[in-house]
Amino acid sequence: MKSARLVALAALALSVAAGAAHALDFKSVGANPAVLYDAPSAKGRKVFVAPRGMPVEVVLTYGDWTKVRDAAGDLSWVESKMLTAKRSLIVSANSAKVRASAEDGAALAFTADKGVLLDRLDPAASGWVKVRHRDGQAGFVKASEVWGE
Known part of the structure; x- marks a missing residue:
């Protein structure tokens, strides 16, 4: 009985996680171009200058920084204040x-x-x-x- 509950609970957790994995959050670079870095710090290596309006997928937010994926699938970090909800x-x-x-x-x-x-x-x-x-x-x-x- 106890193992059946654990299996059911695990199945529920997996289905919730799978549903959350499909929810994508997109933002766009704001009014000014944004520097994308390889780490969540201005001391990181600059990898790209994103033009204003460029869409990005938000992967995670860490303090004042957001990890994003671009249309090519590349991951980088940008200061959160450089992004806008305008899509x-x-x-x-x-x-x-x-x-x-x-x-x-x-x-x-x-x-x-x-x-x-x-x-x-x-x-x-x-x-x-x-x-x-x-x-x-x-x-x-x-x-x-x-x-x-």
Whole structure:
């Protein structure tokens, strides 16, 4: 009886951990470019200067520092104050089709090449994300064609 409870408790703990592993937290580099370091300290080695608006996945926060993963999968540290909750996305497809509405057959609003930053206007719903290009054009892109959602 006791071992059955332990097995059930372990299974519950694993399912909770698995669910939490899927919850990704994204932020973007704020109004100014941010230096990314190999350690949570300004004395660490500078590995990259992230442009403003660049989306990053938050891995963990440690004091005033945040460990982040970029679109290439590289891990580094950034001062937390350099990040903003305002979300940007980066086009991961060779050419993303941004549509007037969230449908494959909808009119084409514009296309965006790989690496282009888009402002996220609304979170993904039914596989589509509402976005805006810096020139003001807006529309819906498939969530699978962008990174940072």
